[in-house]
Each structure stands twice: as C-alpha cells, then as structure tokens.
Amino acid sequence: MKFSNYCILDICNKITTGGTPKSTNKEFYENGNIPWLNTKEINFNRIYHTDAFITKKGYDNSSAKWIDENNIIIAMYGATAGKIAINKIPLTTNQACCNLSINHKIADYRYVYYALVNKYKYLSSLANGGAQQNLNTNIIKELEIELPKLPEQYKIGNLLSLFDDKIELNNKINKNLENQALSIYYNWKKELKGKLTVLQDVVDVRDGTHDSPKSQNNGYPLVTSKHLNEYGVDLSTPNKICKSDFDKINERSKVDTYDILMSMIGTVGLISFISQQEINFAIKNVALFKTSQNLNIVYYVLLFLKSSETKNYINTSLAGSTQQYISLSELRKMPILIPNDTELSKLNNFLKPLITLICKNTDENMSLIKLRDTLLPKLLSGEISL
Template structure:
C-alpha cells in the first residue's frame, strides 16, 4: 500500500512497528443533523462540541426521540470533534455522561482492538492533535476549519505491537486517571457546596434585590482587537475553565488594546467571569493566577471587591434557579446573548453578615480544596503533555517496563 508522504499526513516515529492508515485503525461514525422539531425540554441530551468542551449547560438541547444505535453514546465512548475553531474545537474526548445522542461534526470512533489497544488509540489521537489543528487551519474559513474523513484516510503512522502499546499506556494513563479523579472529587465538592447553598438560601423569605446593588457587574469588549504574535491574551468563552482560564489557544493583543479594554473591565484575582454570547452561562472563578489577559463577550463580576461574598455568589450563579432565569432573559435570533442590563437586574437575596459567616465556614474549605486540586491538575497536564509525544515517537524507550 502506498502511503501519503506529506509532512502533515505522514507522522514521523522511530518506534518499531507497522505502518498503518489512521482510518483503518477504527470505525468512524458521524453524528446526525438534528432539527428543532427533534428537541424537547427533557429527555436525552444532544451532544455538540459545546457539551464536549463545557459539559451540560443552559444551551444544551434534549430529545425524547429514538435514533440509530450507532449514534447513541454511552460513558467511555471515544469522540472526535472534526469541525470548528481549529485551536479550541478540534480534539478527542472520552464521553463522560450516562448517555447522549451524537450531533453532526463529531465522529464516534470505535478502535479495531485487533490492531490497537483502546486506551492507546485514545492517547494516539490526543498526540495527533497538533496535526489535526494544522490541517483544519489550512482549510479555515470564517473562523471554522475541518478535518474530514478524506484527511483521516491520508494520515499514516507507525503502530507498535500491542504489548508495546500497553507499556506506553502504563506510563501515561495513571497521570490522566489522576487528573480525572481530581476532577471527579472537585465536582463532588462543588455539589456539596451547592447543597449547602440550597439548604441555607433556597427558601429564604427575604425580598430579593437587584444583583448590581451588592456586586459590581461589568462586561469586556465586544470589539475584535487585531491579533498579533506576542502581547497580552484575549480571553473569550472558548477559554473559560471552571477555575481559571486556558490561555494556550487565546489570541494575543497589543498593550494599547489591553489597556483600553481594562479601563472598564480589569480582571483581578477572586473575580468571576461568565460567557454572555453563544454558549451562555459558562462560569469561571479566577482563584490564584496572575491576570495578564483582557476579556471579550464576557460578564465580569467584581467579587474581588467583596471577597466575603465570593463563594455565595459563585454558588448563586451556578444554581439551577439562576440558570433558568438567565435562559428566560436571552435575546437574539441567530446568536443568543444576554445583555449587561439584564445581568445587573437579576434578582438575588442579600444575605446577612451572620448568614455569610456561617456559609463561608462550611464551604470555604471545599473551594480551597478545589483550587488546590485544580492547580495540581495543571502541573499533571503539563507533565502528561510533555511525556506523550516522546512516548508515541519512540524517543522514550518502554521496552523494560513489566506489565
């Protein structure tokens, strides 16, 4: 078989093995093009790229209908999002919900386990992300790029024997598992904090006040500053993490643009961010990092000015009642958004000093542990991402590892 020798499609490696087409290592099933008529207020979630990046949120669609089983997702399935922003949308995921229906622009990928170990194939796909990003960037139009099935058929690489694959997995998977365990613990701690919030404040009889009466609410720029090779970062909803932001794929802007944006929307440690346009309601608490970025299409809640209310307000924003209120306030026909005015008017209970003292006594240790595990995960991810290409290319020898 003749393989493509283009540098984007022929993956270099010094590992001993068999040259294979990436396409032949798995079955690739694209999702469905759902229509509004398929959707309902409840049922099984429809999994789009937004759900893979951010989880279930206010813009998630649901359906009660039944479709082909090969687009029915179960926990642990491998998914490859092949369309979207090359830097933030093209990636491989392990599906981590009980079930879902697969939307178009995402492949459900089923490895041929006679040729490749399941976990090895997942890490292989993660290692190929820089190639996928470049391929998609070369085809980028109006901000979107694609990695098609034709591209996947062109890609070829050296695949070691299954025993070597398992040795590679034995090195890298424990790091990935630790990151997932930390995330699971963090999710559990957040649920506990949310339960405390619900118990203390869900049935309070006090008259609600407007949000802006107790928290300073601002927004970032809605312009598009010119991107450049170096400078300050410009953060959008694509870069929000539950705690902190992912600057790796963010555009850089000049100091002049950075200063102009931050005249009214300077982000400081202990502030909270929320996406306002497109995928709305993504929440990020800025816990510890030096803030060297500006924000676009983002709400900024200046909890750094009222630190005693930080955890109360974080739970308020993530509560089901608040998310439902935000959904009712959305405007726009082609792209949904919530205005700064609507955010400032959101109803909130103004807690007493004693209530906040008790609430913080209960939830502050939870959030401090979450922040600590988040920081640990950042270090683990850096270690994983450094090791992975060396393992896959054969630069690190795994032949002496006992399974």
C-alpha cells in the same frame, strides 16, 4: 522510534456523525434513557454520562446512531470545534459530533486521542464558516497523524492516561464538593432574611473586549468562552496578543484573583471561578463579575451564578438567532437576594472550606496538565522514549 503516516480514515473501522430529534416533539425527549451527547460536553475529557437523553422514538426518528465505548469524538461546530473526548459508555450524539471507531489492529485509541489533542490548534484552524466556525467529516478523515508501532503506542497511552486518571479523580471530588456547596446554598436560601436587589448593585459587572486583536506566536493569552473551565481557565490553547493590546483590554476588563467569568455567546452561562494568584490573560466576549472587590460576597455570588435560578434567568434572556447571546444589561439587572451580614458570615463558614478545597484540587490538576502537556509532544515525536 519509527513512525508511519496515516490519514484518520485509514485507522478507523467507521466514522459517523449523529442526529437531533425534532425539539418540538416532546415524545422524543421526555423520560428518555438513551444517552445523547452535545458538543458543549466535549472538552478534552472522558465521557461517563451525558447531560441529555432521548427516547427510543426520538432515536428512531433521527439520524442518531449508537456508538460503542472508547470511540474518539471530535466536536465540529462553534466554539468547541476541534475539541476531543473519549466516550467511556455507549451513547448517541448530535450531528455536530464526528465519532471515530479506531481499528485496534492498527492503533491504540488512547494514543490517537492524545495525538489529536496535540493537533488541536491545527485542527481548529481548519474550521471554516461565518458567525459559527465548522469542521466537517472530510477534513477530519483526511487529517494525517504519525503512528509508531502498537507496543510503543500502548506505552505512551498508558503513561499519559495516568495523568488523566488523577485529574479525573480530582474532578470527581470537586463535583461532590460543589454539590455539597450548592445544597448548603439552596437550603440556606429558604431561610434568608436579606433583601432582593439586582446584581449590579452587589457586584461590578463588566465584559471583555469585543475587538479581535492581532494574534502572534508569543504574548498574553486572549481567553474566550471556549477556554473557560469551572475553576480557572485553559491557557494552553488561546491566541496570544501583544502587551499593548493586553494592557488596553485590561483598562476596563482586568481579571483579578477571586473574580468570576461567564460565557456570553454561543454556549451561554459557563461559569469560571478564578482562584490562581498570578493572572496574565485578557478576556474577549466574556462577562466579568468583580467579586474580588468584596470577598465577603464572593462564595455566595459564585453559587448564585451556578444555581438553577440563574440558568433559568439566562434561558429566558437570550437573544440572537444564528448565535445566541446574553447582553451585559441583562446580566446587570438579574435579580438576586442578598443575605444580611450575620447570615453571610455564617454561610461563608460552611462554603469557604469547600470552595478552598476545590481550588486546591484544581491547582493540582493545572500542575498535572502542564506536566502532561509538556511530555505529550516529546513522547509523540520520539524525543522521549519509554
């Protein structure tokens, strides 16, 4: 298979960034119907909806621009710098997004997406800055990728998309199951007769290392907030550390099956439930809830941490100016209503099957991702031909 080198600039009809209407003006956001994407929603995924919307007035009073569907969107700032998505609906973005409109006479947008996914580590390494790592559009424009002829691009794009189609279906099923679980949680909580206490009295709350162990080519993954998935963690992109650093971190922050992780810096409040049996990673700047020590409480605490009450608590407890964070002490004193044993047993009868099925689908996704990511470089290099 013959390849030709192109800069990103040469395969795009246009490259744009977005804009953010002034947050102090409610007219720019309230009752908005224009989808508006933030970088925290970019995670090697397809975008079908956005968490936020802006109004026509907000759009007109910012540098936000409509982008067509099937653009490639690259996050440029903070923990998500270098992560990539494809938008499946027309939308606008904030200024931290670089939006690539691919020239379809030169390249298949799906192939370009996978080529950029394959270059994630290199791309994220180009980010510069102090407390917050940043890419810029010039770095992205000058990034080189190798392209085979269009028919080969289509074949590779089709094959790799099949994996993501199944992963996406499982994610939709999981979201539905989680919504059912949260609905049960909210309805039951109205009737609970338990006692109000603080989280540290229910579960041991710790955090990962704040040091920066030296990275190496092989070793144990050091998971940070940008590697957290809702159920499990991304182990393909973290830096690797040696065994002595791994053991030192795990003396106080060892993650076990059925523990829960939460991001504490940057995008605060991302929750990750750890269900896999073999755990070979350490954590940095991530909260650790040791729910594995009391399996009766694990599903209740998981949904409590995913609930609106926890989100509200976090929003009112954030500190920091350049980069927001929540302290370990604030997490430990978070108020929580604990059911009595009878209530908890009944609640678990409803919650456990739902969460177990979510974990099963997540395990399947992890297998699919592993197979896809094994094939990805081989297909892109021509080692495997279709």
